[in-house]
Amino acid sequence: MKNSAGKGRAIYEVSFLSSIRARRYINKKELKFDRFPVDMLCFVTDGVGKLFIGDEMTEIGPMRLYYLPRGEAIKASVSSESVGLYLLAFEYFAGGKAAAERKGTRLSLLASRPSSLPRGSIRLRGTDRILNWIRQLYEATGSQSKGCRLQLLFQELLNGIAQEYEAGAERKSAQSGIELAIAHMKANFRSKLDMGTVADIANLTLSSFSRLFKKTTGESPIEYLTKLRMDSAKSLLSQKKCTIKTVSSAVGYEDEFHFSRMFHRHVGVPPTFYRKVKKLRVAVAASLPYRDSLLSFGVEPVASVNLFRYPGMAVKEYELVFASQWEELERAKPDLIIGDFYHFSFRDRFQGIAPVSSLLADRSWVNNYRKMAEILGSSEEAEQAVNRLAMRVAAARSLLAARMGGKSIVVLQVTNHNIRIQGATDHPLSELLFGELGLQPGRTEQSNAKRLELQPEWLPQIDTDYALVFQNHIRAGSETIYDRMCGTHAWRSMRAVQNGNVLLIPNWFKMSWSPIGREEIIDELLMMTDTLPEAAKESQ
Structure with missing residues (x-):
């Protein structure tokens, strides 16, 4: 029970867990819920879509927490193949001077809505701890735990949510100085700006300002300022009446030749050419x-x-x-x-x-x-394409997680010289498969390597459920290298080979360098996993 006071008036708050349920919805594109008689917390473990609370809409995503107020019309549109979630029903009571009066040691509290929780998505600093608490709570309901034990666990969960939510608010407050600095730079980039002065506006030392600015924006303050100036210059250059000298002066450069060099360096072509x-x-x-x-x-x-x-x-x-x-x-x-x-x-x-x-x-x-x-x-058109791809990746990630069930894959490239085992990082294909789509990489003796190149006879033991193979430079003799690899003990003893899960792929390495190619890779992955043997899906 929480007790707070203001102007001599005591406020008492308490929440009780009513129930907790784990749900998985497969191939359901729309979920509708009756108006809940109690408040609900919904933790989505996987899946994507849109959540509607009354007329308000918010995005559904994995590892996110949502507050669903009682009495509201709630529905969800699911764009992934499945969605997994925990639903926690609870009752919240609060009382003040008018509603809570002492009668001996008893309080009279009224059912209410928690004022500290925002409707819809609750932005938290970290959700792993919250999920662990929810799982403990769910497991405790299946045991012989007494009611008081469940309520204590629920109070721990609520405290954890409050801490993570407040930490996020504190972090947002810490970012306000950077936001002020960014606003100042946007309003004054046409003038000469001193970074020491901008750091003072953010109420930070110059070194702390530079470090936090780059952490926030991904760019140093100077890089960010230059980008502002170059973006404005590109807009001005599209106007026929603006000379290079006029544009240079308008975006904060006194020397038009220095401006031209900076423009060429950052944009890739001279300003006279760009116009x-x-x-x-x-x-x-x-x-x-x-x-x-x-x-x-x-x-x-x-x-x-x-x-x-x-x-x-x-x-x-x-x-x-x-x-x-x-x-x-x-x-x-x-x-x-x-x-x-x-x-x-x-x-x-x-x-x-x-x-x-x-x-x-x-x-x-x-x-x-x-x-x-x-x-x-064409920056605007390109960003639209990047955003469309990101949405496609998010939807495919949930589908692949459900279909693969944690099964691992390894990508092999067979050339005319050697075998190349693709690592999990430092290549557009690796970043797509193992980063953005969340597929589980197979394990080798050097799993952390960017790429492992070796002769087929030196193929190491690879622990993987699926092997995706691309044969490159066939005319130069990669077929011979492939045959030599298939004759090794390491290849024959690979679980993917023994289970018949070796799939030949086109040149995904090349395709991964464009949005169109990345979408084609996603399409092929979804087609492959849709026809996997039942043994591949047994862990779902």
Whole structure:
């Protein structure tokens, strides 16, 4: 029981657990609940969708807690294949001077709604502890625990929720200084800004301000300020009457030549070039699917070539392919060539065809994608594509979690030289499979390695339920390497092989570099898991 006082008036609050239930809904797209006679806490363990409380809507997501007030019309729209949740019904009582009067040692309290809980989603700093408490409480209801024991556990849960919720509020308060600094930078980026002064506005030392700013925004204060200026400059450059000197001065640069250098460095093309970007003839020279990336935000390249010499290509064959591709590039007469890191050696030759070439070297697919969009003035369209992909990934993650049931996978690439066992990080494909989609990686002796390359006879023991294999450079002899691998004891003793769970995949490594390719990978994964043997789903 909580007792608080204000102006001499005592306020008493107490909550009692009525029931706790675990529920899993499969292939149900809509859930409707009658108006609850008691208040409810709903903890979603997995699944995505939308929750409607009266006319208010909030997103449903895994590892989130929601407060459902009694007497409200509540329904949920589920976009995942299944959703798992815990429902805790409780009654809340409160009383003040008018409602609670002492009669000896007794209090008279009235049923009420908890004022400290927000309707809908309860933003918590961490939810793992909350889930553990809920599980303990649920397990206790199935034992011979006495009622008082259950109520004590429930009070611990409520205290935990309050602590995590208040910690989140404190953290939000700590961020207010950074928010003030950001607002100041947005309002004054056209003037000369001193970071010491901005740190004072945030009420932080310069070092603390820089550290917390980067933790909050992902960028240093200088990087953030430069981005504000460059974004404003791009907007001004689209206006015909603005000269480069005018734009430079308008975004906080006294020297237009310094501005031009900064613009070229951050955007990828000079400001004089950017102002006619919508009329540019753009060509792609890449082994990675940059053409797909451009198409996803509405840019059709005038030419798309790949000048990389793949293993297995004879000299004369490559010369013919190169001559044909180069002729296509020259015939297109592009204003701009966008290329990948496989085409760095052609940088000087590109200058003889196009006034500007931009070769993207970042190992992050999304950074390259956003840079392409920025160069072409299509950042808004690109962000829309990134957001659509994120929603698709979230829905697929829940589906795959239900279908795979914790089963593990390993990705192998067979080349003409060796076997490559893909790690769980540092590649767009690894980040998609094991990060964003939450699939469980198989275990090897060096599971933390970015990639393990070895001869087939040195294949280590791999603990995995599924093996996804891509055969690369078949013309150069990868089929021989694959046959040698299949003859090893390590391969034959692999659980995935013994259970017949070896799946040949197309070049997901390449496809993972564009939104379109990543969606195709998700489609293929969902098709694969939808037809898995029953043994693969037994843990669901």
